[in-house]
Structures are given as C-alpha cells and as structure tokens.
Amino acid sequence: MEVIFLLIGVSVCLALVFLYAFFWANKSGQFEDDVTPAYRILFDDNEEEENSSKQE
Amino acid sequence: MGQFYSLDDNAGVRPVSRSKHTYKYLENEELANELLDFREGESSRITILLPQIHCASCVWLLENIHKLNKGIISSEVNFVNKRASIHFKHQEISLKELAELLDRIGYAPKFDSPEKHSSKVKRDLVLKLAVAGFCFGNIMLLSFPEYLNPDEDFVGKFRSIFSYIILGLSLPVLVYSASDYLKSAFKAVKAKAINLDVPISIGIAVLYGRSVYDIFAGNGPGYMDSFAGFVFFLLIGKWFQQKTYDYLSFDRDYTSYFPMAVSRLNENGDEEVVKIGSINQGDLIRIHNEEVIPADAELLSGDAHINYSFVTGESELIHKHKGDLLFAGGRLHGESVEIRIKKKVNQSYLTQLWESAGEKDCQKGSLQELTDSLGRRFTLIVIIIAILAGAIWYYIEPSNVINIVTSVLIVACPCALALSVPFTFGNAQRLLGRKGIYFKNADAIERLAHVDTVVFDKTGTLSETDGYRIRFVGEELTNGVREAIASLVANSNHPLSKALSAHFKDSKLHNKTVSSFREHIGKGLSGNYDGKHLLIGSPEFVGALPVDNLTSVFISLDGEILGHYVFESTFRPGLENMFNSLHSAFDVHVLSGDSEKDKLAISDQYNIANMAFKQSPQDKLKYIENLQKHGKRVLMLGDGLNDAGALMKSDVGISVAEDIYNFSPACDAIVEANKLHSLFRYISISKYAVRLLKYSYIFSLIYNLTGLGFAVFNLLNPLVAAIIMPLSSISVVALTYLGTVWYERRVYKWN
Secondary structure (H helix, E strand, O other), X not given: OXXXXXXXXXXXXXXXXXXXXXXXXXXXXXXXXXXXXHHHOOOOOOHHHHHHHHHO | OHHHHHOOOOOOOOOOOOOOOOOHHHHOHHHHHHHOOEEEOOEEEEEEEOOOOOOHHHHHHHHOHHHOOOOXXXXXXXXXXXXXXXXXXXXXXXXXXXXXXXXXXXXXXXXOOOOOOOOHHHHHHHHHHHHHHHHHHHHHHHHHHHHOOOOOHHHHHHHHHHHHHHHHHHHHHHHHHOHHHHHHHHHHHHOOOOOOHHHHHHHHHHHHHHHHHHHHOOOOOOOHHHHHHHHHHHHHHHHHHHHHHHHOOOXXXXXXXXXXXXXXXXXXXXXXXXXXXXXXXXOEEEEXXXXXXXXXXXXOOOXXXXXXXXXXXXXXXXXXXXXXXXXXXXXXXXXXXXXXEOOOHHHOHHHHHHHHOHHHHOOOOHHHHHHHHHHHHHHHHHHHHHHHHHHHHHHHOHHHHHHHHXXXXXXXXXXXXXXXXXXXHHHHHHHHHHOOEEEOOHHHHHHHHOOOEXXXXXXXXXXXXXXXXXXXXXXXXXXXXXXHHHHHHHOXXXXXXXXXXXXXXXXXXXXXXXXXXXXXXXXXXXXXXXXEEEEEEOHHHHOOOOOOOOEEEEEEEOOEEEEEXXXXXXXXXXXXXXXXXXXXXXXXXXXXXXXXXHHHXXXXXXXXXXXXXXXXXXXXXXXXXXXXXXXXXXXXXXXOHHHHHHHHXXXXXXXXXXOOOOOOOOOOEEEEHHHHHHHHHHHHHHHHHHHHHHHHHHHHHHHHHHHHHHHHOOOOOHHHHHHHHHHHHHHHHHHHHHHHHHHHXXXXXXX
16 A cells, blocks of 8 residues: 555646646736637638638 | 638627827827837837727737738737737837727727736736645545544554645645735734734634644644635635626726827927826917817917817817816817916816815725624634633633634634625626626625615716707708708718718718808808808807707808707617616706706606706716715716716716726726616615625524534534535535526516
C-alpha cells in the first residue's frame, strides 16, 4: 500500500500543473471575451480563396 | 462582402450613424496621444468603444477594416465590451481619419471613456477562487479516510502524513484566497466598526487554528476540509456578485456629452484645437454648427440659436442675442459664433447641479448597513454563547472547554448569511436585466422595494423623444402646396422640420422643386413655389396671431395664411395600465419643463392630480427634496441631464433611455424606454427580492442554530462540520436561485 504515497504525490503534482495552466490562461486574457472568438471561427481566413472557388 | 450578410439576420441593420459629429479635436496631438494605448515607431494601437456593435457581422466588418484602408494593420473586436482594438500606421491614417472611417461605415466611435478600469481586480478574484477550489478538492480527497473509522489500521497508517499534506494545501487558502476577508475584518476592528467580515474572519481564524493544533497533536487533519470549502463558497459569492456587476455595468457620466476639445482663438485670431480641460475663464472660443457649448459663456458675436433639449427637454430652438449668457449643454444651430468663457467647465451650471446632488454615492447603501448591523449583533451573540457554553462545560468537564468554545465559534461562522445578499440581489438584478431594466447596484433594488412615491418627468419619459402627433388646422391644403412644404422642410435640420418631414413621408408625396430655399434660423423657412412666396414658421415670421400653449408651425402663401400645423407630443404606449396599477399603491406626480400644453391630456388620460409645469432642473430637485422632507421615499423617472439633479436626489433614480448604450447619466438604474410600462412589475420584483432575502436570512440562521446545538453538546466532530457548513451555503444559493426562477415562471409569464 506504500505506493499510495507515490500516487498522491503524482496526483497533486498533476493537479498543480492544471492549476498553473489555469493561471496562465487567465493571465493571458483568455477569459476576457468569450463571445467574439465564437463568431470569429465562422469567418473565412482568406477571401481570395473564397472568390476563386466560387468562380470555378 | 457576400459573407457579411450570410452571418447574421441582423446584418445590414445599419447602426445609427451620427455623421454630424466632427472629429476635429482629434487633430490635437496631445489629446490623441492620451487616447492611444501605445505608439511605437510607425504604428499605434488604440482601443475604442463602439457602442453600435450588435451582431456577428459587425465583428466581421470591423475585423476586416484593414481592407478599407491600407493604413490599418489589424483590428480585434471584443464583443462583450463593445470595444475594438485597432492597430494602425499613424503616418498613413490619422486618428481623425480613422474615426471618420468608422463613423462612415456606421460605427460612431466614442473616445470619452479611455479604458481606465483594469481587469486586474477581477482576474485576482478568479485566481483566488481557483486556488481555493483546487485546495478544497484535494483536501476533501485526503480527508476521506477520516470519515471512515480512523482507528482502523489502514487509515491510521496514512493519517499523519495526510494531515501534513493537508496542512500544506490549506496554507495558500489562508494567506492568499481568504486574505481579503481577513484584511477587511482587521481594518474594521481597527476602526472600531464591526462588519460581517469580522465574524467570518473569527470563524476562519478559529477553524484554522484549531485544525493546526489537531494536526500537530496527531489528531488528524481537523476541520481543514470545512475551512477550505468555506473560503471557496465565500469567494463564489463574491465572484457571482462581480459577474452580475460586469454583465450590467454601464458607467458613463455626463462628461461624455461634452466635447473633448474645442476651438480656441488665440491673440492673432487663429483657431487652435485645445483640450476641454485646458480652457480657462476669459478664453475666446469658436463654436461651430452642431457643437455643444462646453461651459457657461457670454455670446460675443451676433445672434445664436441654441437647442437646449438636453438641458430642459424642450426641443424648440432658443434665440440668444449678443451679450447674453449661454448655459453649458446647449447645442448650436446655424452659423458659428464666438463666445467668451465665464466659468470653468467644472464650475458650470449643469455640473454644479450634478455635484450638489451627487452625495448619495458617498453614503453607504442601506443594504450594507443592514448586513453590517446584522454582523455586529451576530458577533455579540456568538461570543456570548461561546462564553456561556464554555462556563457551563467548565463545571461538567473542564478538559472540554477549549473544544466547546472553538466549536461554537467555528459553526457560528455566518457563511450562508454572507452569501444571502449577493445571491438574492444578484439574481434579482439579472432577472430585472432580462426584463429591460438595468440596476447599477444591489442597494437600489432594496431601496426600490420601499418606495411610496413615484415622480415622472414628462418630456422624453412619458412622451416619446421625437414622436409628434401632427394635425393641420385650417382649410385643407392642395397636394401641390403640401408637396412644396414637404420639400422645404426636407432641407432643414430644425427638430420641428424633421418631425414634419417624417409626417409627410407617410403620405408618399412627390418632391416638388422649390426654388430659392432659405432657412431663417429661429424663425422659419422660405421658398418660391409656382411663382408664389411660401413661408413656413413661427407666427411672427409668417404674420399670424400666435396660438396659446400649442407648438405650432404656420404656413402662408404669398402673404395669405393657409393655416397651421399643431404638434402634440405622443405618449408611450401602455402607460394607462401602468398608471392604473401605480395609483393603487403609490403617490404619483408628474413634472415637466414644458409649458402647460399637455396638462389636460395627462390629467384626463392618466388620472394624475399632482402636476407641476415649467420646472427648471433646480425646481425638480427642490420638488423631490420637498417630498422627502415630508417623509416620502421617492422614485424618480427622468430621461437625462435636465433632471439629473432630481434623479440623484431621489431615493431611487431611474433613467429612461431609448438606447441604453447611448447616454446614461448617473442614476441607479436605466430602463429601456419601450419597457417603461412594466414599472409596477419591476417594483414587485424588488419587493419579492427583499422578501426572499429575509427567507434566506432565516434559513441560514436555522442552520447556524442547528450547528450551535451540535457544538454546545460537544457533538461537532469534523465530519458533522464538513456536512453542515457546505450544505448551508449551497442551500442558500439554491433557495435564492430557485426562488427567483419560480417567481419569473409562475407570476410573470410575460416575455
């Protein structure tokens, strides 16, 4: 059962990594605006490509 | 561009463009630099508020704006804040050109509120919440063996090592997550004022101290799970409050109406653009057509026609002569004039009015007082119970005294009580927001529930801002004359001309060409039609006898008076029902800056006895003060700056706005103009919220009493605490949420 010490250590470290990831995401402003990116994904990146495909 | 219209059904609903806005002030280098986020080498970045953003296609258009002008490198839209961050080369496109470009495509930019508020506080709270949540989860997991029989071999083996890991995990909760509460309580105690944070902090401190003792004494991890959970729930409450606030925040003040810069004349008579803050008493200023008078000033050149609709609500132009004093806030119509500033901007009439009534903000809301007084009493009672229980146990079993006293302090910690206010009023605030009224803070909801007098401003509140019912008095006009009138008024910017023009639009007249059109500002319009001289305007201008108490425009053709148009304000729909329900419970008053022309219409239609006319902003303020002196709690509804003083003075000031993003003076709430008729329901919601708050207070007190029962009989072990404390918090959150939802569903099936 001693393996449980190792497992707990590993799980806490893993959880800390996620906590750090959250800190980073929050700091880099990823939660500032949760609406626009959802719209932005609908926009085509390249208008020229769109036009050329229409002509075909 | 095909994509633009395919993204959203609302695309092409062109946001209102106000091309008359001039952006000349942006030429001022100093001012422009203040507005920029940064300027480096060839490129600059600016974040601009664009209130017109309303759909996905707006985002697309604004993010592709670099295709319209080569000077723009890129742009990024934040839909939630309605802001665009634009990166541009300032050598190729100046800030002024950028502003004009945005205006041209329909997004009139607002520069008046440069992003001052940093989101740092908000982010910090989220991080604190994250840390608390993280530690709470892990501590619970590691405490699990404790909930089983701790004497079993399997558990005993890990007990002490788990305890120390838990101790390590709980440390960040104490020093980081809970720091705000501890600091606030410390400050309160230092100032000898006890608020609700004091019992909370006592609870936190005792909980933590006792647990640390247990850990070092080898008794297991103590109450660390309750401690972390407790802080976590408190922070959720705070976060929810913040979220609600963000969702409804609309801070814009009266200065946004004033221009940011004006043209000052220097000694040589040249115009220079200067920031509004740097104009002084005695400066010569040139005001152009459609510009706002920034401060009280003396008119130096010729005549001026000024629209004071913003100040008085009266949309008719006021004629001023050379040497007259012009009050700040008027908008000039016609040729540019020169004025000499009499008072600095911050001393002018309007701002004075504003500030004299602005003290309400400084006073603490009654809600905060209620919570604080509750906190005081609570602390006192808890300490008394702790001492009593300790004293009694001293005789029964002296070794248990410490145990009992700490248990009492732990379980009495008013977590659920602290959550009651943010959740009850947060939910109510959101519900009201969905129904078209936006509260700035929760206190106002509580004050609204206790209102007994309702005062309405007439212009712009009861009546529509530019809606007129127009009828013609006189012999019916021939189509030809009407066509001629229609094309004459189409050329003018006067509010009445615009209304008349809109009136003719409905009747589908062909535009006749009228030659030698002239606008005589403040008098009327003239032109030639079929070789005859057509005059439209005031009775003096046309040569007719004036009509009392009616806004009217006269028509004459070659000196013969054909008749006049009468303009009557139209009232918003649904008001009759609103007044009927209001009369049953409130004292209703109506104030107006206008003449008595609508008196009969209001008193007959809405059955209102208390009315006052020709009220200046100062009069309105006094009227409210007078009511308050008689012990009334007053709700005031108005539309803008002209009743700003009254709005601020009243117990609750609600501003009625056609466009909630456009202009919102400092008030407690903003209601959408077309939702005004639901006023009675809004008050009912606020009353319900106060009732709900009381229920949740009772609820959380019951929990605390139950916990105290356990504590004084020495039955509070960590397991019981770990169940009772989160349960009380969660049930208060659930009660307030479900209560609000239930109310919305059952009682109000509107929408």
